[in-house]
Amino acid sequence: MRRANITVALALVSASAFLLFEAGRFNFGTLRVPQTGFFPKTLVTLLLLLSLVLLVQALRRKETERGSEKIAADGWTRIAATLATMIGFALVLEWLGFLLSTFVLMVLLLRAIEAPRWSKVFTVALVTALAVYGLFAWLLSVPLPAGVLGF
Amino acid sequence: MDIFTNVALGFSVALRPENLLFCFLGSLVGTLVGVLPGLGPVGAVAFLLSLTFKMEPASAIIMLAGIYYGAMYGGSTTSILVNIPGETASVVTCLDGYRMARQGRAGAALGISAFGSFIAGTFGVVGLMFLAPVLGRAALSFGPPEYFALTLAGLTLVSYLTQGSMVKALIMAILGLLAGTVGMDPISGEERFTYGTLTLRDGFGLVPVAMGLFGIAEVLENLAVLSTQSVYQTKIHGLLPNRKDWRDSAAPIARGSALGFFLGILPGPGPVIASFVSYAMEKRLSRYPEKFGTGVIEGVAGPEAANNSATAGSFIPLLSLGIPTSAIMALFMGALMIHGIQPGPLFISKYPELFWGFIASMYVGNAMLLVLNLPLIGIWVRLLKTPYVILFPLILLFCLIGVYSLNANVTEIIIMLAFGIIGFFMRRVGFEGAPFILAMVLGPIMETSLRQSLLISRGNFMIFVNRPICAVLIVVTAAFLIWPIFMRKRKDD
Numbered sequence: 196m197r198r199a200n201i202t203v204a205l206a207l208v209s210a211s212a213f214l215l216f217e218a219g220r221f222n223f224g225t226l227r228v229p230q231t232g233f234f235p236k237t238l239v240t241l242l243l244l245l246s247l248v249l250l251v252q253a254l255r256r257k258e259t260e261r262g263s264e265k266i267a268a269d270g271w272t273r274i275a276a277t278l279a280t281m282i283g284f285a286l287v288l289e290w291l292g293f294l295l296s297t298f299v300l301m302v303l304l305l306r307a308i309e310a311p312r313w314s315k316v317f318t319v320a321l322v323t324a325l326a327v328y329g330l331f332a333w334l335l336s337v338p339l340p341a342g343v344l345g346f
Numbered sequence: 347m348d349i350f351t352n353v354a355l356g357f358s359v360a361l362r363p364e365n366l367l368f369c370f371l372g373s374l375v376g377t378l379v380g381v382l383p384g385l386g387p388v389g390a391v392a393f394l395l396s397l398t399f400k401m402e403p404a405s406a407i408i409m410l411a412g413i414y415y416g417a418m419y420g421g422s423t424t425s426i427l428v429n430i431p432g433e434t435a436s437v438v439t440c441l442d443g444y445r446m447a448r449q450g451r452a453g454a455a456l457g458i459s460a461f462g463s464f465i466a467g468t469f470g471v472v473g474l475m476f477l478a479p480v481l482g483r484a485a486l487s488f489g490p491p492e493y494f495a496l497t498l499a500g501l502t503l504v505s506y507l508t509q510g511s512m513v514k515a516l517i518m519a520i521l522g523l524l525a526g527t528v529g530m531d532p533i534s535g536e537e538r539f540t541y542g543t544l545t546l547r548d549g550f551g552l553v554p555v556a557m558g559l560f561g562i563a564e565v566l567e568n569l570a571v572l573s574t575q576s577v578y579q580t581k582i583h584g585l586l587p588n589r590k591d592w593r594d595s596a597a598p599i600a601r602g603s604a605l606g607f608f609l610g611i612l613p614g615p616g617p618v619i620a621s622f623v624s625y626a627m628e629k630r631l632s633r634y635p636e637k638f639g640t641g642v643i644e645g646v647a648g649p650e651a652a653n654n655s656a657t658a659g660s661f662i663p664l665l666s667l668g669i670p671t672s673a674i675m676a677l678f679m680g681a682l683m684i685h686g687i688q689p690g691p692l693f694i695s696k697y698p699e700l701f702w703g704f705i706a707s708m709y710v711g712n713a714m715l716l717v718l719n720l721p722l723i724g725i726w727v728r729l730l731k732t733p734y735v736i737l738f739p740l741i742l743l744f745c746l747i748g749v750y751s752l753n754a755n756v757t758e759i760i761i762m763l764a765f766g767i768i769g770f771f772m773r774r775v776g777f778e779g780a781p782f783i784l785a786m787v788l789g790p791i792m793e794t795s796l797r798q799s800l801l802i803s804r805g806n807f808m809i810f811v812n813r814p815i816c817a818v819l820i821v822v823t824a825a826f827l828i829w830p831i832f833m834r835k836r837k838d839d
Contacts, residue, residue: 308738
């Protein structure tokens with residue numbers, strides 16, 4: 196946890212340095228008439244100070260506390276696969292259309308943890324896609340993208 | 347108008363067929379969310395928020411509130427039967443509730459927690475009904491300095507109460523405030539940190555950020571370390587607590603109701619804290635404190651009552667001051683603002699139908715939950731056995747579609763996923779999402795009131811100490827900031 200804390204503190208210090216630079220383009224104004232940059236600049240300065248406090252704390256403290264549970268390799272695989280699937284979904288949604296993208300998304304996600312039988316995967320994915328479509332498109336009349344295939 | 351006319355007006359709104367339906371749906375979904383681990387009430391409210399845009403404002407808030415207090419009911423069921431708290435406010439219930447279930451007294455534990463919740467929920471609603479209008483009238487005299495001090499005090503308290511390091515919580519709060527500055531400057535209209543993105547011109551959307559931090563991040567965490575829990579097999583018989591149970595529980599329920607209500611008003615995760623404090627209090631007051639943790643009914647009755655009345659109490663600052671005090675209240679504020687309704691001192695007099703309808707619906711909802719929960723326990727238990735393999739794709743799908751349906755904007759999905767990833771990693775190193783989301787919502791209020799105060803005082807910061815209410819709030823804030831440094835009581839994570 197000590198190393199994690201130091202890493203995060205360093206990341207935060209550099210983030211606030213970057214933000215300080217970015218906020219530089221806004222006009223601070225004066226205390227009498229504070230302008231656009233007043234609030235962000237004040238916040239970023241506070242952020243920098245607190246990150247430094249965190250850094251000092253992390254450096255001074257010995258490894259005593261327990262961090263969160265360690266993630267095994269297969270845990271990371273599951274997370275990466277799930278995230279990739281969702282990002283893919285976002286990218287193809289408007290091109291492929293709601294029904295098809297949802298079906299594919301569900302098929303991939305259902306197999307992310309273990310590999311159930313294909314028949315089961317397809318059934319659940321199909322039923323979900325249709326049910327969610329019904330719920331959103333008909334009951335709630337939310338416009339969902341149709342996609343290249345027209346559905 | 348006197349209170350009876352108001353209550354009558356409220357029931358005329360709450361008992362409309364469509365509102366009864368939404369109240370029912372809300373409590374049902376809430377119970378479901380409470381029962382199923384892996385999705386908390388904040389995530390659930392976030393993804394149902396998008397469904398409420400097309401509803402009447404009254405129906406929207408009635409349904410969302412149902413989810414909130416429904417989750418409090420549902421969470422206790424799993425605590426008692428499986429030793430898995432469905433959400434954090436029922437963590438304490440595990441201690442004695444699960445022990446009772448192991449001794450074959452699951453029925454009594456479930457029964458007392460449902461009745462206790464009902465009694466306390468009703469107490470909380472009555473309190474809300476009397477206190478919110480009074481506070482709202484008092485808040486009419488508030489100017490920008492008071493609002494600034496109020497938001498500052500709220501954020502500090504939430505950071506103080508967050509588990510773990512206060513420095514980390516404060517960092518999250520400041521990051522949240524910074525996220526709140528993205529988009530147009532509330533006073534001059536100048537764009538900040540948008541980098542030419544159209545989606546960001548109005549700032550980060552509350553729903554994508556909340557769903558990312560609380561929905562996606564939670565799923566990722568569950569995926570990281572899969573746990574298998576078995577449901578404790580037991581016959582549940584006799585849901586009605588016996589006479590002795592009632593005698594033992596009466597005082598804890600009464601104390602829990604009062605305590606929870608007042609802790610609920612304060613900023614922070616009221617229901618969670620209320621349940622812990624109530625447990626500690628009952629243990630101290632008990633003639634047999636050593637038995638706590640072995641299955642005594644007081645340990646279930648008190649905390650369950652406390653978390654439910656805290657739920658009602660936490661609506662007070664939002665509805666009468668316009669200041670949300672927790673992540674979930676921030677979402678309620680978002681729900682109202684989407685309908686063009688600004689919660690605050692004028693809310694009750696401007697929208698009496700909405701306020702009193704909402705109050706009445708909470709009575710109705712509490713009664714529904716009592717009827718709903720006890721006979722349906724069998725179904726909830728069976729639902730608990732839904733394998734995570736099927737559950738998590740559904741949660742993710744609802745998050746994705748929920749966010750997309752807001753504005754039919756794919757960029758918002760990406761924003762949600764980004765906050766999901768950030769939230770996941772931050773949580774692993776001890777940074778909590780609650781101060782962030784609250785700060786993001788409070789940010790614009792805080793900035794506007796601070797700048798207006800300085801304009802009024804011509805740059806003199808004494809304006810925050812010269813006004814009595816302000817001064818009190820500033821002193822409280824300072825105390826909470828300085829206290830940990832001197833006490834060294836709170837370890838840094």
